[in-house]
Amino acid sequence: MERNVITIRGLTKKYGNLVAVNNVDLEIRAGEVFSILGPNGAGKTTTVEILECIRKATSGEIEILGHDLMTGSKEIRRQIGVLPQEFNAFDLLTVRENIKFFAGMYDRRADVDELISLVDLEDKRDVCFKNLSGGLKQRVGIAISMVNDPRIVFLDEPTTGLDPGARREVWEVIRGLRAKGRTIILTTHYMEEAEVLSDRLAIMNNGKFIALGSPSEVIEDHGGGQICTILGGGLAAMHSLKDMGAELKDNDVMIQIRDKDDLVRIVTSLDHNDISYDEIILRRPSLEDVFLKLTGHTIEGGELID
Numbered sequence: 001m002e003r004n005v006i007t008i009r010g011l012t013k014k015y016g017n018l019v020a021v022n023n024v025d026l027e028i029r030a031g032e033v034f035s036i037l038g039p040n041g042a043g044k045t046t047t048v049e050i051l052e053c054i055r056k057a058t059s060g061e062i063e064i065l066g067h068d069l070m071t072g073s074k075e076i077r078r079q080i081g082v083l084p085q086e087f088n089a090f091d092l093l094t095v096r097e098n099i100k101f102f103a104g105m106y107d108r109r110a111d112v113d114e115l116i117s118l119v120d121l122e123d124k125r126d127v128c129f130k131n132l133s134g135g136l137k138q139r140v141g142i143a144i145s146m147v148n149d150p151r152i153v154f155l156d157e158p159t160t161g162l163d164p165g166a167r168r169e170v171w172e173v174i175r176g177l178r179a180k181g182r183t184i185i186l187t188t189h190y191m192e193e194a195e196v197l198s199d200r201l202a203i204m205n206n207g208k209f210i211a212l213g214s215p216s217e218v219i220e221d222h223g224g225g226q227i228c229t230i231l232g233g234g235l236a237a238m239h240s241l242k243d244m245g246a247e248l249k250d251n252d253v254m255i256q257i258r259d260k261d262d263l264v265r266i267v268t269s270l271d272h273n274d275i276s277y278d279e280i281i282l283r284r285p286s287l288e289d290v291f292l293k294l295t296g297h298t299i300e301g302g303e304l305i306d
C-alpha cells in the first residue's frame, strides 16, 4: 500500500470575489512525481503555496506528513523544500556560497558539495550566480530547495522560459531527486514535461482539477479513443465521412475512432466513393490533445498560448 504524504479535502482559496482554488480534493503519494498542469491563472501557484505554508487557505483541510497544516506548519516547513516560481538567488555570491547561505538557515542540512553534484554543477561551483544561464540558475534553485534534506520538494514552473536542452537537463535533475526517494510536486504548463516526468498528474483549469491520474490514464479517460488521420483526403473524404464526425484540417481529415469497426467503415467508405488520399495514420491521443479538448486552450510546440 502506498502511503499518502499529502491529503487535501475541500481546499478553497478566494481573493475577494475571485475563486482561485475551488473546493479541491487531492492525495499525493510518497515517492511520486506529481504534476499540476494548467494554463496561466489556473490556480497552480496558489495551490502549492498554500501547501508550502506561504498562503492561507480560505477553507479546507490539509494534512502533510502526518501534520495538520493549521497546527503543524512549523514541523511541515522543516520537512519540505521549495523552488518558487521566478526564483532568484544572490547575484554576487557563487553557486557554492548561495547554497551554503540557504543551508545555514536550517538545523537539519544536507552536505553542500553533495547538493552541487546532485544538480551536476561541480564545474560551476565558484561562478557568480548572475553569470549563469537560465537553466543553470534553475539547477542552483533546485539545490537550494534541497538544503534541509526535505522529504517533499515543490518545484513551481522550474523550466518555464528555458530552451529545450536546458529543460531536459532540469528533467534529469528531477529524475535524480525521485531516485533518491523524494516526493516531487511540480507545476508546469509544458505538456511533454508532465507526460514524461509524472507518475501522476492533475490538469487544473479555473481553480478545479478537471482530470487526474497517470498520464496514460488521463489520456485513456479523456482522450476518447485513437485518432485516425486521412492525409490528403480533402473535402471529398470529409463529406463522405461526415456522419462519423470527420473534421477537415488543412487538406487532412481527422476522425476519432470509437470502436474497432470504425476503421473498416472509413476504408470502405473511401474505397466505395473512389476518394483519393495519400496515407492513413492511426495514433493515440497525446496529453496535448486531451488538454486542448478539456480546456479549450491552443498549444504551440507543447507550450500554452493564452
Ligand SMILES: Nc1ncnc2c1ncn2[C@@H]1O[C@H](COP(=O)(O)OP(=O)(O)O)[C@@H](O)[C@H]1O
Binding pocket: 015, 018, 020, 038, 039, 040, 041, 042, 043, 044, 045, 046, 047
Ligand atoms: N495575491 C493575489 N491576489 C489576488 N489575486 C491573485 C493573487 N494571486 C493570484 N491571484 C489570481 O488567482 C488566480 C490564480 O493564480 P495563480 O495561482 O498564480 O495561477 P497559476 O500559478 O496557475 O498561473 C489568477 O486569476 C490570479 O490572477
Ligand SMILES: [Mg+2]
Binding pocket: 044, 045, 046, 085, 156, 157
Ligand atoms: Mg504560477
